[in-house]
Amino acid sequence: AQSVTQPDIHITVSEGASLELRCNYSYGATPYLFWYVQSPGQGLQLLLKYFSGDTLVQGIKGFEAEFKRSQSSFNLRKPSVHWSDAAEYFCAVGRLGGGADGLTFGKGTHLIIQP
Amino acid sequence: SQTIHQWPATLVQPVGSPLSLECTVEGTSNPNLYWYRQAAGRGLQLLFYSVGIGQISSEVPQNLSASRPQDRQFILSSKKLLLSDSGFYLCAWRVGIGTDTQYFGPGTRLTVL
Numbered sequence: 001a002q003s004v005t006q007p008d009i010h011i012t013v014s015e016g017a018s019l020e021l022r023c024n025y026s027y028g029a030t031p032y033l034f035w036y037v038q039s040p041g042q043g044l045q046l047l048l049k050y051f052s053g054d055t056l057v058q059g060i061k062g063f064e065a066e067f068k069r070s071q072s073s074f075n076l077r078k079p080s081v082h083w084s085d086a087a088e089y090f091c092a093v094g095r096l097g098g099g100a101d102g103l104t105f106g107k108g109t110h111l112i113i114q115p
Numbered sequence: 116s117q118t119i120h121q122w123p124a125t126l127v128q129p130v131g132s133p134l135s136l137e138c139t140v141e142g143t144s145n146p147n148l149y150w151y152r153q154a155a156g157r158g159l160q161l162l163f164y165s166v167g168i169g170q171i172s173s174e175v176p177q178n179l180s181a182s183r184p185q186d187r188q189f190i191l192s193s194k195k196l197l198l199s200d201s202g203f204y205l206c207a208w209r210v211g212i213g214t215d216t217q218y219f220g221p222g223t224r225l226t227v228l
Contacts, residue, residue, distance in 0.1 A: 032216075034216070036219075041222075041224065042221060042222065043121075043205055043219040043220050043221045043222045044159075044205065044219040046218065090158065094216075102149045102151070102164050102174075102217065103161075103217055104161075105158045105159040106158055107157060107158035108158055
């Protein structure tokens with residue numbers, strides 16, 4: 001069965017500093033990988049996704065993520081965070097071929113931005 | 116463009132009362148639809164998914180049920196709520212073969228007292 005681990009429950013970063021959120025997955029084949037962001041009391045917004053091809057994926061709001069098969073990782077990065085980036089971030093894995101059943105999510109990382 | 120609606124946005128219900136949450140999608144046809152629950156301090160748990168009218172698959176045994184009476188309507192129900200049913204309920208949709216991108220609604224905050 002597939003699984004996703006986000007090792008950091010909380011991360012605090014100063015505004016303007018760089019950010020890296022970790023995500024490790026367990027899946028027996030080539031996965032589809034996603035990062036979503038959730039502001040307090042809101043639904044989830046898709047930041048970026050990886051299906052195939054270039055392992056460095058660009059997303060919205062200046063985020064990028066790199067797929068590393070050898071490490072089973074899909075870490076999210078941003079060179080300079082803004083106060084508006086404070087939110088909950090979820091990594092998720094889906095099945096190649098588009099299974100009808102839903103995505104498997106990590107438990108999330110809560111990002112706090114210090115002024 | 117496609118949009119997804121959920122209502123109500125917030126709900127406070129007593130233990131033992133019934134529940135009905137509604138999700139509708141606009142601007143697409145024959146979507147896959149999903150119900151997730153997000154409990155405090157936990158990730159998202161898939162509850163149900165549907166690939167078509169009247170077709171419901173349950174992921175987790177519980178006192179909740181789902182129905183899909185129309186192509187773009189997905190309903191989450193309960194006959195008797197439990198305290199443990201409190202949480203944030205998210206509906207999502209997906210269209211397309213070969214991708215798993217899901218798009219989420221704004222969610223319903225349910226508090227059972």
